[in-house]
């Protein structure tokens with residue numbers, strides 16, 4: 301068993317770290333996007349630089365012009381990129397337009413209409429699953445899509461949808477067969493945000509700075525040809541995508557954030573002197589550093605194992621729950637400690653810590669809350685436990 305990253309991934313990690321240290325961390329004071337968008341003047345030049353080192357359309361297959369990276373590589377990249385606050389928290393436009401992996405389930409004709417325009421950056425798409433009465437429990441969704449000739453008629457409300465205000469299309473997860481529910485009764489549609497009956501009802505400003513939207517569907521007629529995957533496959537497709545995000549966005553990202561927060565904590569503790577000695581000499585501070593290093597180390601190993609097993613095609617659902625819970629909670633603690641070690645300075649907008657403090661809080665809500673994931677995990681462990 302080799303616990304080191306393979307050589308090519310070590311090289312990738314080094315390359316991305318250099319890019320982040322040279323190109324992104326130096327602009328953090330001028331560029332710290334609060335919301336989903338990054339100031340335009342920074343995007344283009346950084347995209348050119350990212351492209352030049354092969355960091356472009358990371359999850360898009362090579363046949364469509366992307367880098368076609370596996371999850372492990374994308375986790376390594378995410379870990380490094382999360383060390384900076386110069387790019388929006390939820391996605392990195394510097395690596396190209398965000399292409400929702402659910403779109404890879406398009407058939408050939410749908411790829412022309414939906415996938416390729418998104419890859420080219422001509423169209424934007426959001427992912428609409430959550431509803432006012434169905435967040436942690438998506439199987440309880442009420443949005444209905446009823447077949448009517450060669451169309452489906454969609455009625456319902458989707459809430460907290462990232463990017464809804466700028467999206468051209470929404471990937472809508474809706475119930476097509478209430479009797480089957482999540483087991484084959486939910487389907488995925490691409491819906492034009494300008495179609496009659498689609499209304500961006502309101503935006504929800506958040507403590508993180510982004511503003512997910514609420515979309516109302518009132519008798520929206522969607523051609524049956526705009527269903528992604530077959531009827532009844534929507535839930536499985538959506539869950540698969542959410543699982544990847546759980547490892548990369550909610551696993552590797554908090555690891556990256558915590559790693560820089562810890563670096564900052566150590567560096568500051570060495571230079572800040574109180575009562576005649578550097579903070580680094582005080583046991584209370586040393587314990588915060590040791591606890592953070594320990595927890596970070598464990599979480600990094602969990603992310604790597606989870607991504608590695610995912611890329612081998614193993615079922616990593618339970619491991620992804622563990623990884624997500626641990627990493628999201630760990631980053632909250634490490635950022636909090638780093639603020640504590642910095643004292644008043646830790647609260648200042650001069651430093652990235654307050655930004656992370658607000659952002660990492662959201663990781664314990666989105667893509668599976670720790671309460672629900674712990675519950676699911678325990679059910680699985682108890683069911684499969686052999687005395």
Ligand SMILES: Cc1cc2nc3c(=O)[nH]c(=O)nc-3n(C[C@H](O)[C@H](O)[C@H](O)COP(=O)(O)OP(=O)(O)OC[C@H]3O[C@@H](n4cnc5c(N)ncnc54)[C@H](O)[C@@H]3O)c2cc1C
Nearest residue numbers: 427428429430435436460461462512665666667669671672
């Ligand atoms: C910034 C942001 C962006 C988002 N972007 C998107 C998006 O793009 N697309 C999308 O579809 N959704 C999106 N969401 C929705 C997000 O996935 C949900 O908010 C999340 O799943 C939680 O659902 P909820 O808010 O309805 O909370 P609830 O499900 O109402 O849960 C409330 C609380 O109760 C707890 N709880 C629930 N059930 C149980 C139980 N059985 N046992 C114990 N505790 C329980 C939860 O852990 C939580 O603490 C976004 C949310 C936010 C905040």
